[in-house]
Amino acid sequence: MTQIELRGVQKWFGAVQVIKDLNLSIEDNEFIVLLGQSGCGKTTTLRAVAGLETIDEGDILIDGKPVQHLKAADRDIAMVFQSFSLYPHMSVYENIAFPLRATRMKKTDIDKAVRDVAQVLRISDLLDRRPSALSGGDMQRVAIGRALVRRPKAMLMDEPIGALDAKLREEMRAEIKRLHVKQGSTTIYVTHDQIEAMSLADRIVIMHEGVLQQVGTPEDVYGHPQNLFVAQFVGSPVMNVAPAAVSDSAGKASVTVEGAGEGFAFPSELLSKLNGSAGKPLSLGIRPEGVIVAHEAAEGFLPAEAHIIEPLGSYDIVDLKFGSQMLRARTRSGFVAKAGDRVFARLDPTQTHFFDTASGQSLGVKL
């Protein structure tokens, strides 16, 4: 059982505040991913939980008990870094056994613990090797093994697979997930890769410049981003965002995207749902899969011209020009034959987001 809680955590480096009033409750066994751009404070947060960094204000609690006064070694938390720094002169076996050698554990128990962990990580056949004879992925498995072998209260991982090539990263991602399902431990995992975050997390914590932006399941942050930062940080290709105006057109809602000419037809309930925001400058957000493309004109569709087509194998991303406004659409591969083609498109209301342009906050409109 390990719960971790951060309450009002603040951290300065000199005059620069790098963590701003961070509040977060992590459940037992939960896999939390801290996601954000370089410099947003992910590593600092992780190091603060591990006890490798002090905090200036707030509390960090493990299982309900404040731990600031505890040294890293007394917090019983394991950390895995991007640079895995195995001991080069030791075998894989000794590298994994190392954290247990300092304890009073019996030799036979250490042996069993090392072999169990090696089996879970599928590196049993590598135990006699030196790190120099391992692939990058295997080295990282050993580093994870060394962290796991103590059966720590929690695992903290800082971009543990960031240094590996794309294919190996994908493999290791699946491996880490499998391991978490099998072993189960409260985990905080840091990455700036949103695909990694989406695929691993029970809940994603998105940070920007030291400020927590949103906490939610992958579906939640993807489907209901709370602000423009999250909307454009999560998802690839990024969500289209454009200034928009909503008007009443004979009882129906019409959404005019700046530069796009005519309005897109929307269900009339949009008018009442936006009532409180009347007059405020709005931004419309829609992911490429929410822009629906057709070859024939139909009600609710506006004409557009295909500008650039990016074939991505199983689908295409097509830049569509509506007047002077560009919106990216996702289509079946080959659906739009070539740049310059005239097509028709509409916006799927259920996938359209509205934000207050000034604050960037979502208006929470669901259609």
Ligand SMILES: Nc1ncnc2c1ncn2[C@@H]1O[C@H](COP(=O)(O)OP(=O)(O)OP(=O)(O)O)[C@@H](O)[C@H]1O
């Ligand atoms: N020891 C330090 N002294 C001064 N400033 C620091 C120190 N460590 C980190 N910083 C600054 O604090 C901010 C947050 O750094 P942090 O390492 O937590 O970011 P990060 O989100 O992990 O970034 P990255 O993705 O690049 O690893 C950055 O602006 C960084 O320059």
Ligand SMILES: [Mg+2]
């Ligand atoms: Mg970092």
